[in-house]
Amino acid sequence: MLPAQAQLARETRGFMPENEGMALYNAASTISLTTTEKRQPIILEIGAWCGKSTVYLGTGAKQCGALLISLDHHRGSEEQQPGWEHFDDTVIDADTGRIDTLPFWRRTVESADIEDCVIGIVGNSTTVAQIWNTPIDMCFIDGGHSETAAWGDFNAWSPFVRIGGLLAIHDVFPDPRDGGRPPFEIYQAALDSGNWVDHLCEGSLRILKRISAVLD
Numbered sequence: 378m379l380p381a382q383a384q385l386a387r388e389t390r391g392f393m394p395e396n397e398g399m400a401l402y403n404a405a406s407t408i409s410l411t412t413t414e415k416r417q418p419i420i421l422e423i424g425a426w427c428g429k430s431t432v433y434l435g436t437g438a439k440q441c442g443a444l445l446i447s448l449d450h451h452r453g454s455e456e457q458q459p460g461w462e463h464f465d466d467t468v469i470d471a472d473t474g475r476i477d478t479l480p481f482w483r484r485t486v487e488s489a490d491i492e493d494c495v496i497g498i499v500g501n502s503t504t505v506a507q508i509w510n511t512p513i514d515m516c517f518i519d520g521g522h523s524e525t526a527a528w529g530d531f532n533a534w535s536p537f538v539r540i541g542g543l544l545a546i547h548d549v550f551p552d553p554r555d556g557g558r559p560p561f562e563i564y565q566a567a568l569d570s571g572n573w574v575d576h577l578c579e580g581s582l583r584i585l586k587r588i589s590a591v592l593d
């Protein structure tokens with residue numbers, strides 16, 4: 378990662394501490410396929426906000442020749458709405474009065490010089506999953522943190538991660554006093570399924586590796 382990209386990631390608004398972002402970058406930049414597979418590696422990011430984690434994942438993708446699919450409705454999740462803990466009035470569209478982080482995300486991707494390996498999808502995660510049909514080499518779940526959103530993302534997308542592929546989950550807090558439960562619960566469910574093993578732990582980031590593909 379170039380110093381200018383690291384600086385950009387630091388300056389981009391969002392909720393990704395640098396040590397966790399660098400762990401994402403390192404994981405993304407070492408994704409590789411077996412030599413018999415011809416396709417480009419695919420990294421999927423669920424929940425992009427203004428593109429902070431997109432810089433870490435996208436620069437990693439660029440380094441290893443992967444494509445990053447960055448998926449977000451860009452309307453903010455529950456905890457980012459007016460009156461909630463992570464509300465930010467600077468991402469409100471003045472014309473509509475609604476949250477719209479897409480222009481911020483797009484500018485971030487352009488500034489990071491990763492437009493050639495990042496594809497943005499604007500939409501609801503579980504809806505997009507219904508038309509998805511491609512194995513994923515690394516999936517990063519950092520969308521809404523409500524029970525419905527977190528489980529929806531996990532159930533919809535984790536089955537696409539190939540054996541040997543990675544599943545990263547953000548905001549995993551074993552102690553409920555540190556944060557909400559759903560990200561921890563899906564992490565625990567993944568481990569309990571026997572399909573995944575711990576690969577890396579950095580702050581509230583957990584990265585699992587798929588070891589089998591019995592029904593999740």
Ligand code: MG
Nearest residue numbers: 392519547548
């Ligand atoms: Mg997060």
